[in-house]
Amino acid sequence: MTRIKAVFFDLDNTLVDFMRFKRMCLEGSVEAMVDAGLKIERDKAMELLYKLYDKHGMEYKHIFDDFLKEVMDTPDPKILAAAIVAYRQRRVSFLEPYPHVIPTLLELMRRGVKLGIITDAPRLKAWIRLCTLKLHHFFKIVVTLDDTGKRKPSPEPFMLGLKIAGVNPEESLYVGDREEVDIAGAKAVGMKTCFAKYGGMKFEGKVEPDYIIDDIEDLLSIVK
Amino acid sequence: MTRIKAVFFDLDNTLVDFMRFKRMCLEGSVEAMVDAGLKIERDKAMELLYKLYDKHGMEYKHIFDDFLKEVMDTPDPKILAAAIVAYRQRRVSFLEPYPHVIPTLLELMRRGVKLGIITDAPRLKAWIRLCTLKLHHFFKIVVTLDDTGKRKPSPEPFMLGLKIAGVNPEESLYVGDREEVDIAGAKAVGMKTCFAKYGGMKFEGKVEPDYIIDDIEDLLSIVK
Numbered sequence: 001m002t003r004i005k006a007v008f009f010d011l012d013n014t015l016v017d018f019m020r021f022k023r024m025c026l027e028g029s030v031e032a033m034v035d036a037g038l039k040i041e042r043d044k045a046m047e048l049l050y051k052l053y054d055k056h057g058m059e060y061k062h063i064f065d066d067f068l069k070e071v072m073d074t075p076d077p078k079i080l081a082a083a084i085v086a087y088r089q090r091r092v093s094f095l096e097p098y099p100h101v102i103p104t105l106l107e108l109m110r111r112g113v114k115l116g117i118i119t120d121a122p123r124l125k126a127w128i129r130l131c132t133l134k135l136h137h138f139f140k141i142v143v144t145l146d147d148t149g150k151r152k153p154s155p156e157p158f159m160l161g162l163k164i165a166g167v168n169p170e171e172s173l174y175v176g177d178r179e180e181v182d183i184a185g186a187k188a189v190g191m192k193t194c195f196a197k198y199g200g201m202k203f204e205g206k207v208e209p210d211y212i213i214d215d216i217e218d219l220l221s222i223v224k
Numbered sequence: 225m226t227r228i229k230a231v232f233f234d235l236d237n238t239l240v241d242f243m244r245f246k247r248m249c250l251e252g253s254v255e256a257m258v259d260a261g262l263k264i265e266r267d268k269a270m271e272l273l274y275k276l277y278d279k280h281g282m283e284y285k286h287i288f289d290d291f292l293k294e295v296m297d298t299p300d301p302k303i304l305a306a307a308i309v310a311y312r313q314r315r316v317s318f319l320e321p322y323p324h325v326i327p328t329l330l331e332l333m334r335r336g337v338k339l340g341i342i343t344d345a346p347r348l349k350a351w352i353r354l355c356t357l358k359l360h361h362f363f364k365i366v367v368t369l370d371d372t373g374k375r376k377p378s379p380e381p382f383m384l385g386l387k388i389a390g391v392n393p394e395e396s397l398y399v400g401d402r403e404e405v406d407i408a409g410a411k412a413v414g415m416k417t418c419f420a421k422y423g424g425m426k427f428e429g430k431v432e433p434d435y436i437i438d439d440i441e442d443l444l445s446i447v448k
Contacts, residue, residue, distance in 0.1 A: 081354070085352055092316055127302050131302070136260060
């Protein structure tokens with residue numbers, strides 16, 4: 001077996017539980033809007049907010065404006081502000097790496113393994129996420145959407161990561177939570193692949209990864 | 225003496241120590257940029273940041289982009305993200321009312337006095353500030369720049385506040401920290417005026433207020 005010299009990670013739902021984080025931010029906002037005077041059932045509010053994210057993408061900035069336009073005749077700036085403030089407060093406090101992320105990264109470093117991120121997030125978003133997680137010092141190799149203009153499973157982001165790390169595909173491992181994006185893309189360029197099952201996506205067997213892990217620390221028995 | 229039926233407040237540097245808040249946010253950002261690898265003297269960094277605020281206004285959104293363009297040949301997205309994240313973390317945690325604001329507002333309410341805000345901030349900004357301070361439930365009357373399109377010392381914002389409160393100018397008191405903006409404007413429409421000396425602006429005697437206070441709780445001996 002070839003020695004793994006570099007491990008590349010997807011960011012959202014691989015290093016950070018992004019869906020849980022979003023849910024906590026939204027729940028905080030709903031509570032704050034109710035407190036500020038909005039009459040709505042919490043479940044119904046959450047449902048509508050997720051519908052708006054489905055429509056506009058998870059990074060949509062005007063979600064609360066749109067939401068209030070749907071549920072109030074005249075959107076109340078106090079309620080809008082309450083939602084924004086609650087969202088911001090949670091955003092800076094509740095973004096946490098999955099359990100065992102930090103000790104696993106540290107141990108991989110001790111073993112001389114290079115670490116990288118290959119993400120579809122735009123450059124600044126990716127770095128903001130890493131800084132919020134206090135992981136920005138862990139990664140010298142961070143490939144974002146802005147660096148190639150191509151999203152996974154295109155080969156470009158993977159190839160760029162490999163090039164910066166100076167490793168061959170077969171000496172590297174890619175860890176991600178989406179079969180057809182992360183696993184298929186990394187496999188196509190010849191990298192070893194690892195499906196992060198703890199990321200919340202069910203493994204459907206559409207693409208066969210080399211490894212499937214339940215906890216990120218399982219990497220320590222894969223990458224010796 | 226006419227009984228005071230309504231007290232209107234300026235927001236920044238009257239209810240909240242905005243300059244201290246800004247300084248704390250900036251200091252956090254400078255620390256974070258240095259931690260992320262920026263080589264700069266902290267004092268020099270603060271000086272340049274304030275210069276940029278002087279140029280573009282205190283609400284300028286791209287301050288760290290501009291700052292890094294001045295101090296680095298190629299702005300590093302990691303350093304930019306570190307600044308933004310540190311700023312955001314302090315923004316939601318360090319915005320506090322001045323000492324005695326909350327007990328004073330509560331006591332004024334108990335005395336049956338109406339409370340209002342008249343600010344030059346845009347509507348959403350003003351409400352975001354109030355929500356962050358947890359003061360959004362204290363004020364039913366909030367006059368912002370969007371409501372009249374005119375800034376103090378123009379009479380419009382003051383007149384609108386009085387109209388919403390349903391009080392005559394001489395039955396009301398305006399509390400603010402800028403002589404030529406707050407005091408001159410409120411005085412011109414016939415309101416009683418109070419200069420908030422604790423706001424950090426030196427009283428220069430350009431416009432004579434009815435009262436000068438060192439602590440917001442001094443209002444309780446003015447408004448019986």
